[in-house]
Amino acid sequence: MALTPALSRAAAVRTLTLDDALAIAMEQNRDIHKARAFGDLVQGRYLEERAAALPGLSLNASAAYSRDESQSALMGGIAGTRTRGAELRLTQTLFSWGKIGAAIRGAKEGLKTAEDQLRLFQQGARRDVTVAFYDVLLAKELRALAFSNLQQKERHQAEAQKRLAAGVATDYDLLAAQVAVDNARPELIRSENRIRTAKELLRLVLAVDSGAEIDVTGSLEGALVVLPPFEQSLATARQMRPELSESRHRVGIYRELLQIASAEDKPKVDLAGGVGWHQLEAAGRSWNGPAWDVGVYLTFPFFDGFRTKGKVQQARSDLRTRELEEAQQLDSVSLEVRGAGFGVTEAEQIVKALTGTVRQAERLLAMAEQGYQLGVKIRLEVEDAELNLVQAQSNLARARRDYQVSLVNLAWATGVLGEVP
Structure with a gap:
């Protein structure tokens, strides 16, 4: 019964593959939820702007009593009247100098920016989750190396004890072996703490409840890939990067805002009409019947104190600013793609070099161990060989992690991370 809590905790651990982690992130990542909420916002703005192009309908009803003694002589002694009425009114903009159309087009561009933001946060979540996943794998690999190194030191200690008992070793040899064991323990402790820290970071980017215990399974090893030319990667990035797409759509929005500002002092034509029923009561008599009206109205604010001119100037400045920001972003993306490609090449070369090492x-x-057993090597040479092996294995594990992460960074830089071809 004493083992029950431990077994329960072990059973509660959820082991994730990389695909599992990415699937959880797509469902639970908070940045993605924020992007979807922004999509609802711009959808509402689109409906708001589109409403200006549709007819407006309203139902009005009234009941009133009025009395004016000053009018009684004129109205044959009738001073008080009661009126009732109900009508359905319609308003429709017929012509707005392109203002309504520009507003609708701008709102449509806004919808596209919401899609771009969703893609941006999805790719960002994939990148963060993948990096955190490989960090956990690396921490586990380094822990395995530290544990293996400690076990090897303990075997050497046991061997030194046997040699001392056989009279072929000294107390110095046994003490040196014990010191080596003690020096190997701190690295194991640090590696275990790195695993816990890496798992907490993974839980954070996954937005998993803090009470849930997670683990990962996978390998840092992967096949080396052939990189496409820089020009091809840059062309892909210009087409696929969500930030660039969003920037283009924002330029489109500000272009439409300029059109809207230019139409502020231009003529506008509206249609308005209504149909209903009116009743009038006065002096004990009642009159009622249908009523309707229809008209076309022209509004031309040809002079507004140069307010429209000021708005146009501001809109042009905003548009120019967005165009410059788009150009700056293109340069930044070009640098990111080139840097990501260099990172992949560097990591690949390190992996190849360390594999042989x-x-x-x-x-x-x-x-060294064989020579030590034969008496032709000293303990220091064996320890140097052990240290070199541990360093080489640790460096190779880090290099493999860096290579996998560099591929993810390149996919993110070109805008194709997680995208369906």
Whole structure:
């Protein structure tokens, strides 16, 4: 019964693959939820702007009593009247100098910016989750290396004890082996703490409840890929990066805002009409019947104190600013793509170099241990070989993690991370 809590905790651990983690992020990441909420906002703005192009209908009803003694002589002694009425009124803009059309087009561009933001946050979440996932794998790999190193030191300690008992070693050899064991423990402790920290970061980007215990499964090893030319990657980024698409759509919005500002002092034609029923009561008599009216109205604010001119000047400035920001963003994306490509190349070269180094370090350690057993190598040479192997294995694990992350960064820089071709 004493093992029940431990078994319960072990059963509660949720082990995730990279695909599992990405699927959770797409459902629970808070930035993605914010982007979807922004999409609802711009959808509402689009409906608001589109309403100006549609007819407006209203139902009005009234009941009133009025009395004016000053009018009684004129009205044959009738001073008080009661009126009742109900009518359905319609208003429709017929011509607005392109103002309504520009507002609708601008709102449509706003809808596209919401889609761009959703893609941006989805790709950002994929990048963050993937990096955090590989960080956990790296921490677990370094912990395994630290544990293996400690076990090896403990085996050497046991061997030193046997050699001391056999009279072929000294107390110094046993003490040196014990010190090596003690020096290996702190790295194991640090590696275990790195695992906990990496898991907490992964839980954060996944927006998983803090009470849920998670673990990951996977490998840092992966096939080396052939990079496309920089020009091809840059062309892909210009087409696929959500930030660039959003910037283009925002330029479109400000272009329409300029059109709206230019139409402020231009003629506007509206249609208005109504149909209903009116009743009048006075002096004990009642009159009622249908009523209707219809008209076309022209509004031409040809002089507004140069207010429209000021709005147009501001709109042009805003449009120019957005165009310059778009150009700056293109330059920034170009730099990001080039840097991401350099990062992949660097990580690939390091992986290739360290793969051979690990094999050499393993062979060197085997030769040192065999020589020590034969009495032709000293303990210091064995320890140097062990240290070189641990360093080579640790560096290779970090290099493999860096290579996987560099591929993710390149996919993010070109705007294709997680995109369906």
